[in-house]
Amino acid sequence: MKILILNGPNLNLLGVREKSVYGSRSFEHYLEELKTAFPDLELDYYQSNIEGELINKLHEVGFTYKGILLNAGAYTHTSIAIADAIAAIETPVIEIHISNVYAREEFRHHSYISKNCKGCIVGFGLEGYRLGLVYLNNFKPKKLG
């Protein structure tokens, strides 16, 4: 069961960036914990600061993988192209945000991608990725395996 965790812009700086908002742990470190916690899942990880690379990755895995956890970072609030890519693929996408975007600036309250996602997990810190995997681990897709 292949699952992709896809992180967008500035999320390579987790653990360094605005620690009061995003915490002090690097994603790579947390990913090792996730792999240990979900030994039956084949977890792939990809991060890019470039919108088109995120879209290419969605196209690449979006017809074969069981699920995608996507934290599109600030592209969440700007990218019709990423929203269209999610609509174009078959693999269910779960939108993740580490911070509670609804408790932050107004411009973070709107997501272009939510309506094309299976669901959204917002504001639980890095734990949100684990919650997404719990869901996908039990999810029985119609066509994808």
Ligand code: DQA
């Ligand atoms: C974020 C929230 C976005 O508004 C922000 O631009 C990010 C991170 C989050 O995980 O809380 O880069 O997606």
